Amino acid sequence: MEKFSTLKSRAIPLNVANVDTDQIIPARFLKATDKKGFGDNVFRDWRYDKDQNLKPDFPLNNPKYSGSILVAADNFGCGSSREHAAWALVGYGFKVIVSSFFADIFKGNALNNGLLPIQVSETFLKELFNVIDKDSNTSLTVNLETQCLSVDEINLSTIFDIDPYKKTCLINGYDDIDYLVSQKEKIEAFEHLNKH
Amino acid sequence: MKQTLFDKVWDAHVVEAVENGPQILYIDKHLIHEVTSPQAFNELEQRRIPIFRPLQIVATADHNTPTTNQHLPVKDALSRKQLEQLSKNCLENNITLYKLGHKYNGIVHVMAPELGITQPGMTMVCGDSHTSTHGAFGAIAFGIGTSQVAQVFASQCLLLKKPKSLRVTVNGSLKKGVLAKDVILYIISKLGTNSGTGYFCEYAGDVFENMSMEGRMTVCNMSIEMGARGGMIAPDQTTFNYIKGREFAPKGTEFEKKIEYWKTLPTDEGAKFDKEYTFEAEDIAPMITYGTNPGMGIKISDAIPLEDNPSFEKSLQYMDFNAGESLLNKPINFVFIGSCTNSRIEDFRVAASFIKGKQKAKNVTAWLVPGSRQVEAQIKAEGLQSVFENAGFELRQPGCSACLAMNDDKIPQGEYCVSTSNRNFEGRQGPGARTILASPLVAAATAVEGKIIDVTQHTL
Numbered sequence: 001m002e003k004f005s006t007l008k009s010r011a012i013p014l015n016v017a018n019v020d021t022d023q024i025i026p027a028r029f030l031k032a033t034d035k036k037g038f039g040d041n042v043f044r045d046w047r048y049d050k051d052q053n054l055k056p057d058f059p060l061n062n063p064k065y066s067g068s069i070l071v072a073a074d075n076f077g078c079g080s081s082r083e084h085a086a087w088a089l090v091g092y093g094f095k096v097i098v099s100s101f102f103a104d105i106f107k108g109n110a111l112n113n114g115l116l117p118i119q120v121s122e123t124f125l126k127e128l129f130n131v132i133d134k135d136s137n138t139s140l141t142v143n144l145e146t147q148c149l150s151v152d153e154i155n156l157s158t159i160f161d162i163d164p165y166k167k168t169c170l171i172n173g174y175d176d177i178d179y180l181v182s183q184k185e186k187i188e189a190f191e192h193l194n195k196h
Numbered sequence: 197m198k199q200t201l202f203d204k205v206w207d208a209h210v211v212e213a214v215e216n217g218p219q220i221l222y223i224d225k226h227l228i229h230e231v232t233s234p235q236a237f238n239e240l241e242q243r244r245i246p247i248f249r250p251l252q253i254v255a256t257a258d259h260n261t262p263t264t265n266q267h268l269p270v271k272d273a274l275s276r277k278q279l280e281q282l283s284k285n286c287l288e289n290n291i292t293l294y295k296l297g298h299k300y301n302g303i304v305h306v307m308a309p310e311l312g313i314t315q316p317g318m319t320m321v322c323g324d325s326h327t328s329t330h331g332a333f334g335a336i337a338f339g340i341g342t343s344q345v346a347q348v349f350a351s352q353c354l355l356l357k358k359p360k361s362l363r364v365t366v367n368g369s370l371k372k373g374v375l376a377k378d379v380i381l382y383i384i385s386k387l388g389t390n391s392g393t394g395y396f397c398e399y400a401g402d403v404f405e406n407m408s409m410e411g412r413m414t415v416c417n418m419s420i421e422m423g424a425r426g427g428m429i430a431p432d433q434t435t436f437n438y439i440k441g442r443e444f445a446p447k448g449t450e451f452e453k454k455i456e457y458w459k460t461l462p463t464d465e466g467a468k469f470d471k472e473y474t475f476e477a478e479d480i481a482p483m484i485t486y487g488t489n490p491g492m493g494i495k496i497s498d499a500i501p502l503e504d505n506p507s508f509e510k511s512l513q514y515m516d517f518n519a520g521e522s523l524l525n526k527p528i529n530f531v532f533i534g535s536c537t538n539s540r541i542e543d544f545r546v547a548a549s550f551i552k553g554k555q556k557a558k559n560v561t562a563w564l565v566p567g568s569r570q571v572e573a574q575i576k577a578e579g580l581q582s583v584f585e586n587a588g589f590e591l592r593q594p595g596c597s598a599c600l601a602m603n604d605d606k607i608p609q610g611e612y613c614v615s616t617s618n619r620n621f622e623g624r625q626g627p628g629a630r631t632i633l634a635s636p637l638v639a640a641a642t643a644v645e646g647k648i649i650d651v652t653q654h655t656l
C-alpha cells in the first residue's frame with residue numbers, strides 16, 4: 001500500500017446523497033480477477049449515456065473540475081461490500097473522499113487501499129460545496145498527521161477523526177495482514193483453548 | 197454483567213485487543229465465491245503467505261453463473277475465467293468448493309444454512325454484504341471487503357472495532373398477507389438506510405419468535421440495507437429443529453451438548469443496547485418500494501410521499517414516478533422471484549399457493565430462480581414446478597441471477613421489475629432497469645395480474 005501523509009489538490013464535487021457501490025462500479029464490471037482497470041468504469045452509468053457518449057453535465061466529465069479529492073454528499077458508499085468500488089476510485093486517481101457520512105464496509109475497504117475517507121459535519125460539507133461551486137479552482141489541503149482538512153485561501157478548516165491504528169497503517173503504508181500474521185502464536189493459542 | 201446475544205458471541209471470539217485500536221476477532225467459518233475472492237488469493241500468493249485454515253472455508257459459485265444450461269460450458273469468457281479461477285484456487289489450497297452443477301451449489305447465503313454449516317454462536321464472514329443473513333441463527337455474520345478476505349485467508353482473524361448494539365422489537369401478530377419481507381421493508385422505511393451504520397442489530401419480539409427460519413433469514417439478510425453490519429435473532433427451538441439432521445450439523449450427543457450451549461446465548465433480561473426501536477405488528481402491511489434505495493418503501497395501498505430534496509427527486513425521475521402518486525394498477529412487465537433474500541422453499545410455496553389455478557399475465561416475463569440446487573430439487577419434489585409451468589412461469593436454475601444482473605438475466609432499460617431481491621439501486625438489475633422491491637406474494641400477484649395490485653384485497 002502507498003504511504004499517505006499530506007495532499008494538496010483541487011476537488012471534484014458530487015452532490016448526490018446515498019451513492020451506492022453499484023453506482024461507483026456496476027456489477028457487470030466485476031468479472032475481472034485482478035485489481036486493475038476498474039478506474040475506467042468508475043461511475044460508468046452516470047458518466048456515459050446509453051450510446052456510450054460522455055454526459056457533459058456529470059462532474060467527472062466537466063472540464064471545470066479536476067483533482068484527486070472527491071467531495072461527496074451524505075451516506076457515501078452504501079450497498080454492496082465490493083472492494084472493486086475502492087479500486088475503481090483509486091484507479092481513477094482519487095486519494096481522498098470527503099463526505100458527511102460513510103457506509104461501514106466501504107470505509108474499511110477505502111482505508112485498506114490507501115484511499116482516505118474524511119468525515120466532516122454537514123455544515124462544513126455544505127460550505128465546501130459552496131466554495132467549490134463559486135470557484136472550481138479552489139484547492140484543499142489534507143494533513144493526515146494533524147488530521148486537518150483545510151481550504152487555505154479562505155481560512156476554512158476542520159479536524160477529522162481517524163482510528164489511530166488505521167492512521168499509523170496509512171502513514172507507514174502497512175496493512176492488517178502484516179499485523180495479523182505476526183500474531184499467529186496468539187491465534188493458535190486461542191484455537192487450542194477453544195478447541196477449534 | 198448483563199449481556200446481549202451479540203456481546204456473548206463477540207466476546208467469545210476475541211483473541212486480543214490492540215492497545216488504542218481494534219480487536220482481533222477469530223472467525224469460525226469463511227464463505228467465499230467467485231467475484232470477491234480472486235484478488236485475495238492473488239494477494240496471498242504474491243506475498244507467499246499460505247492459507248491458514250483451509251478447512252474452515254467453504255466456496256460456492258453463484259454471482260456470475262448462468263441460470264440456464266448449467267451443464268454446458270459457461271458462454272461468457274470473463275465469467276468462465278472467473279469460475280475457473282475459483283476452481284483452481286480451491287483445488288490448490290484444499291478448500292471445499294460446491295461448483296456449478298454440484299448438488300450443494302447455490303447462493304452462498306442459501307446453501308450454507310441449508311447444509312447446517314451456519315450454527316448459533318459462530319462468527320462467519322464472506323466477501324458479500326448480505327452475509328448478515330446467517331445472523332438468523334444467532335451467529336455473528338457480516339460482509340467484508342476483499343482485503344479482509346485476504347486477512348482471513350492469512351490468519352482466520354480480522355482486526356475490528358466492536359460495533360455498537362441496536363435492538364428492533366416488533367410485538368403483536370402479523371396481518372394476513374404480511375410476510376417477513378414486508379416486516380423488514382417496513383422497518384427500513386421507518387428507520388432509513390443509514391440508521392444502523394456502526395451497529396449490529398438484534399431483532400426481538402413476538403413477530404420474530406413466531407417466524408420460520410426462512411423468514412428470519414429474509415429479515416437478517418436486509419439488515420445491511422439500513423446500514424447495520426449484521427442482524428441477529430436469538431436461537432430457539434425453531435433454530436434447533438431447522439439445524440437438526442442437516443449435512444454438516446453436529447450429530448447425536450454432540451448436537452445435544454451444542455444445544456445446551458446455544459440456549460445460553462439469548463440476550464440477558466435487562467441487558468443494555470445503545471439504541472432501541474419498537475414497532476407494532478398490526479401497523480405493518482404488504483410493502484413495495486418506489487425509489488432507488490431500500491428505505492424508499494410504502495404500504496402497497498399508500499401513495500408516494502411528497503418530499504422536497506434533490507436526491508428524492510433524482511430518484512423519482514429515474515423511476516419515472518411522481519410524488520403523491522399511487523402505484524396500484526401500474527403495469528409491470530417483469531417479475532423476479534429469487535435472490536438470497538427470498539429464494540428458499542417457503543418463498544416458492546407462498547408464490548405457488550397464490551399462482552395455483554391461475555395464469556401469468558401475457559405482458560409479464562417472470563423468472564423464478566431458486567437459491568440452491570437443493571431448493572430446486574424440493575420445488576420439483578413438492579410438485580410446485582408443475583404449478584408454475586401450468587401458469588406459464590419459467591423455473592430457472594439456481595444463482596444470484598437478476599438480483600445483480602452480472603449474468604445474462606438483465607431487466608431491459610426503462611422496464612419495471614417487481615423483484616423479491618434486496619436492492620433497488622439504479623441499474624442494479626441491468627442498465628436503466630427500474631426495480632420495485634416486494635415480497636414473493638406481491639411478486640406472484642403482480643405476475644398474474646400484469647400490474648401492481650393490493651394483495652390484501654384478494655382471497656389469500
Ligand code: SF4
Nearest residue numbers: 326535536596599600
Ligand atoms: S443474491 Fe444478490 S444480494 Fe444475494 S449474494 Fe447474490 S448478488 Fe448478493
